[in-house]
Amino acid sequence: MAAVRIPPTLRAEVGGLRELEAGGDTVAAVLDDLVERYPSLGEQLLADGELASYVNVYLGGEDIRTLDGLETPVHDGETLILLPAMAGGV
Amino acid sequence: MASYRELLARVKGEIEEISSIDAQALIEAREAPLFVDVREPDEWEEGHIPGAIYVTRGRLESRIEGLVPDKSRPLVVYCASGSRSAFAAKALAEMGYEDVSSLAGGFVDWKRNGFDITIPRVLSPEQRSRYSRHLLIPEVGEEGQQRLLDARVLLVGAGGLGSPASLYLAAAGVGTLGIVDADVVDESNLQRQIVHSTDRLGEPKVLSAKRTLEALNPDVRVVPFEERLTSENVERILADGWDVIVDGADNFPTRYLVNDASVWHGIPVVHGSIFRFEGQVTVFAPGAGPCYRCLFPQPPPAELAPSCAEGGVLGVLPGIIGSIQANETLKLILDRGDTLAGRLLLFDALGTTLDEVNVRRDPYCPVCGDSPTITEYVDYVEFCNVPLAVE
Numbered sequence: 001m002a003a004v005r006i007p008p009t010l011r012a013e014v015g016g017l018r019e020l021e022a023g024g025d026t027v028a029a030v031l032d033d034l035v036e037r038y039p040s041l042g043e044q045l046l047a048d049g050e051l052a053s054y055v056n057v058y059l060g061g062e063d064i065r066t067l068d069g070l071e072t073p074v075h076d077g078e079t080l081i082l083l084p085a086m087a088g089g090v
Numbered sequence: 091m092a093s094y095r096e097l098l099a100r101v102k103g104e105i106e107e108i109s110s111i112d113a114q115a116l117i118e119a120r121e122a123p124l125f126v127d128v129r130e131p132d133e134w135e136e137g138h139i140p141g142a143i144y145v146t147r148g149r150l151e152s153r154i155e156g157l158v159p160d161k162s163r164p165l166v167v168y169c170a171s172g173s174r175s176a177f178a179a180k181a182l183a184e185m186g187y188e189d190v191s192s193l194a195g196g197f198v199d200w201k202r203n204g205f206d207i208t209i210p211r212v213l214s215p216e217q218r219s220r221y222s223r224h225l226l227i228p229e230v231g232e233e234g235q236q237r238l239l240d241a242r243v244l245l246v247g248a249g250g251l252g253s254p255a256s257l258y259l260a261a262a263g264v265g266t267l268g269i270v271d272a273d274v275v276d277e278s279n280l281q282r283q284i285v286h287s288t289d290r291l292g293e294p295k296v297l298s299a300k301r302t303l304e305a306l307n308p309d310v311r312v313v314p315f316e317e318r319l320t321s322e323n324v325e326r327i328l329a330d331g332w333d334v335i336v337d338g339a340d341n342f343p344t345r346y347l348v349n350d351a352s353v354w355h356g357i358p359v360v361h362g363s364i365f366r367f368e369g370q371v372t373v374f375a376p377g378a379g380p381c382y383r384c385l386f387p388q389p390p391p392a393e394l395a396p397s398c399a400e401g402g403v404l405g406v407l408p409g410i411i412g413s414i415q416a417n418e419t420l421k422l423i424l425d426r427g428d429t430l431a432g433r434l435l436l437f438d439a440l441g442t443t444l445d446e447v448n449v450r451r452d453p454y455c456p457v458c459g460d461s462p463t464i465t466e467y468v469d470y471v472e473f474c475n476v477p478l479a480v481e
Binding site for chain 1: 341364365368386389391403434436440441445447448449450
């Protein structure tokens with residue numbers, strides 16, 4: 001199982017949780033597990049089955065797009081950070 | 091017992107002297123010695139030989155080894171007329187400096203010959219007192235403080251992030267602060283926008299901020315831009331020449347405008363954003379790191395972007411993120427330390443945790459990449475504007 005950090009902009013989709021556990025050997029599998037449990041998260045994260053361009057996913061501090069994308073392997077105990085763009089400054 | 095005259099004559103017999111004309115000839119032959127000015131502070135401030143190092147006669151012995159570790163380096167010591175420097179040259183020779191001369195006739199003779207002098211820019215006594223805690227830090231010092239006073243920083247937004255950032259930059263003595271904001275002060279701003287106050291309700295934020303900041307520090311000139319940054323005015327506002335942009339905007343269209351303009355003008359951006367209990371902060375340094383579009387190539391579609399008014403924010407959060415933005419800005423001006431370029435800090439006020447992720451320049455970035463596809467300003471839909479107007 002991997003830990004997934006949920007950003008404040010997406011917490012409404014997961015019942016207000018800041019972090020949750022999800023299973024899978026790759027980033028795609030972990031996200032599939034999440035979306036299966038929280039379908040509305042899918043609309044926020046994915047576009048045409050790909051990661052939306054305004055959402056970043058980090059594994060070990062690195063953007064998965066600089067690794068193997070959705071096929072990047074995920075090991076037990078690792079932490080994924082979901083990071084959609086946010087604009088607020090007021 | 092020897093009188094002063096006898097002592098001076100004896101010392102001058104024990105040291106080397108060099109005339110102004112011979113010293114100037116060394117400079118012209120590109121064999122310039124290191125000039126050591128041993129006069130009093132007020133004499134130094136009225137002018138000195140270019141490139142000279144300064145240490146008063148009274149502190150010469152205790153300081154010189156720190157300033158000039160290489161004892162074989164040729165030195166020419168000077169004072170006003172060549173007397174104090176004669177004693178100084180003797181002391182340096184006794185400390186093992188191998189090639190020391192005293193400038194015969196001193197600075198007075200140097201000036202009489204019409205050779206180059208430098209008149210240092212100095213802080214006033216009031217500035218010396220105001221910035222004393224900066225002057226004590228080697229990384230800032232008098233030179234750094236002058237850089238801050240000469241610096242021009244443009245703040246986009248005089249709200250939650252712009253408030254603490256502008257207050258600390260003004261307090262630090264950043265000489266010119268441009269502020270872009272079209273809003274007026276509203277009661278609901280005062281829970282976090284600490285540059286404003288209750289007696290400013292209804293006043294344009296840029297003018298309220300100008301009053302606060304110029305009252306805090308009379309060295310600071312605030313240039314107000316009472317308008318919203320758009321593709322129409324961004325070139326005019328940036329034409330004023332800014333060293334750093336502090337992005338505390340409240341919407342995506344402005345953030346992409348700021349980014350694209352900063353890349354095209356080569357101005358570093360200190361970026362901060364906040365939402366509820368969480369903040370993000372980083373530095374985008376054109377040419378030296380990623381830009382905002384490397385991080386997020388496009389804004390999210392309007393229907394998925396979080397509404398600003400619904401979002402809410404803990405009042406102290408912009409204080410923390412905006413202060414980090416001020417910190418990064420000061421380091422960029424001073425050219426000291428390591429900035430957040432290439433690193434995005436994620437601060438969670440609820441858990442009090444700080445995470446860091448790497449942000450890399452994307453060679454396919456539409457603006458700063460190797461083959462840019464965006465070459466003029468894009469006006470995105472202002473999906474966060476309506477709720478804000480209510481705020």
